[in-house]
Amino acid sequence: MRHPLRHLSLRLRLVLAGALAVVLALGLAALGLSLLFGTHVERRAQAELSMQLDQVLAGLARKDGALTLAREPADPRFGQPYGGLYWQIVDGDRVLRSRSLWDYRLPQMDDLGDGLTHSHHLPGPDGAPLLVVERQVQLPQSLGGDRIQASVAVEAGSLEAARQDFLADMLPYLALLALVLIAAGGAQVMVGLKPLRELGVRVTALRQGTARRMGEDWPKEVRPLATEIDALITAREADIDRARARAGDLAHGMKTPLQALMGEAGRLRRAGEAQSAAGIETIARVLQRHVDRELARTRAAARARDARADVGQVVRGVIAVLRRTPEGSGLDWQSRIAPGLVAAMEEGDLAEAFGALAENAARHARDQVTIAAAMAGDGLIHLSLTDDGPGIAQGQLTALTARGARLDQGGSGLGLAIASDFAEAAGGGLHLENTGAGLRAELRLPPAPPDRAGDQAIS
Template structure:
């Protein structure tokens, strides 16, 4: 998956958040369980301290002694983890479980009636949870200080906590899996509207729609409006460029006509050579103006149009068959009748006319046109049986003004304009020597779901007529 994928990043951060939340929850629950168990243990120790305190009995009006300790299996087994210690003045009595260990004092004596929870070191340095109580037996100068300590080994508390965590862990894993699935479902449903944006952009690129439009999630509408504004600005700029080219053409039309008129007067005056030179220059200028007009006509909104390749190609070949070079050639066409391309029909006619005319000019006896469709594209190959092109000239064939044969007419703009038309339609051009002859391959996008339209006029025929007139 792409590292820049929004789904991947949101999924990664969401997964980390779920994992962190579960970890914190597990730690928090363990702490809460610890506190609860400790409170229960302290309450039990407090209750047992009352039983230990009952071992004290008054032996006189102001004196006290020890009763016989009750038998409790918890406190009879040495190092059992349950201990008590009773201090009556200097006398100390301990549970049998302490064996010969005395629980230490922490700090000075406390006032009578004081209670506190302590952490003590017990037998074998085992950590103990202890409940300490301070009492006073008797009154006056003969009052005796009493300290009662009841303790339990913390190992039992740790074991309870570990058991709780072991029992909780599977449920946490199941909860994590459920949360991850729910998050992934939410993420998938949440970003699904973005696929609508992707489809709109694909439709824009395919020429099915002219603008992004509305009916998109509110969060992406600003992006859609910016794209539409950008497209509008681009189309307006292209329209302005087209209008400027048209103004230039109209501005040059009258001077060119005047120049041709002067050439006619010179021819009448016997200056045929000078008149012919002016005619050639004027025709060249007119050709450049026409080509610039055709190039300016290539704009974004024309991508919504489609053209049938076979119809356009047959029209081009019919025009060339009426020319001296084309009439002597055998034209072999193999194009599917239903192959429709996403390109303006006039642009396709001009592109096919340029490469077909170039092939006719260099072919010896045959020109072959083949077309094949593959998924969303079509490949058109036009081959001649002429001498081909030098290998070092292949990259220059689409350069403006480049001509392989300087002796022939033309300005060297035909293939460059073909490249511009094909690029504007989202395709590509390639050249290769077919042995013999040159093969020109055009790759153009196919039209999907858009009815093909016929050109408003035979663009290539008009181009040929204009060139012949010039």
């Protein structure tokens, strides 16, 4: 089973991958910044609590032999029950605490003998977590000289709320940054994949015959592929040239044996073996016809590479000739030829192929022959002749259009074999169909590439 992502274009895959990477990266950045901000807020809170602790210790006094807090800290939250900010002093079994603690006693840590300030996360009133800063202090003799433990705490929820607010304020900017980065990544993908789009366009131009080679003007990552395609085209052209040369050599080589057969048939006829001579002559003529056709196809294919034929001009010339023949003079010749059509054929070959079809149409048409030519969606020139004759019997048409069928079998005299040979040699073909009011024969021909200057511009 094929993975559904295989159907996605490279452009969409890269854009999606880039977008996912941007979202993940910014998500991690948001998490990291949030944690850093939370750490910074906690440090600031610890510093403020340490100052509050110093204020609490500075306000200690002795009254009637008992330790008391003569000056309360200025922050009003200390005087509000469960106000979120608390202080506590433990002097032996006696506990002094802020009004905000009410009847709650802050938990104490036992390892504070170094006299330094320590911070902890401890449970507070109603189980709310607290950030506690505490210190063990040796009081001076004026205050009794006792060792006390002083603590100041703030609810940690306020710190978490500050971190959440920071994250909420940061998210819109991160989303905007994500959109900008994704758009920039999409633009980068478009620019980066542009050579691949041009590669497809150039391959299409090669297939349609509007370019001869891929050329060298490619980025270094794509240039090896273009070079290999050009090398493959060169090797294919060389193979085709060799095959054409061998076919031509074979056809030429058969001429002498055929002439010898015809001479042998003449000798037999003079010797009174007329029946044997007729059989040999029939076979020799069939072979000669095949040889002539192969030679014509070889010549046409060899010329087709750089050949150019103006379709409209050739059609007009053939019609002008047929109008002066007995069969064509009485017909209504209608033509719709798109301007600027140039086929990759020699004008003589196109005239012979089209002339064979036109003669056939003139021979079988009753009153009218319609000719049309235009560039079709398959990249080929479609040159069609439609007559109003009887057409071809459906059984014979099916046999003629079957793969591997021979168009010259049966001595039909339709000229289809000649037209098909020249069209196939040029890289096109012949299509036949009954229209209900006659036969439609259509030559499908490759367009000629631009002239040499145009070629250079493309490649």
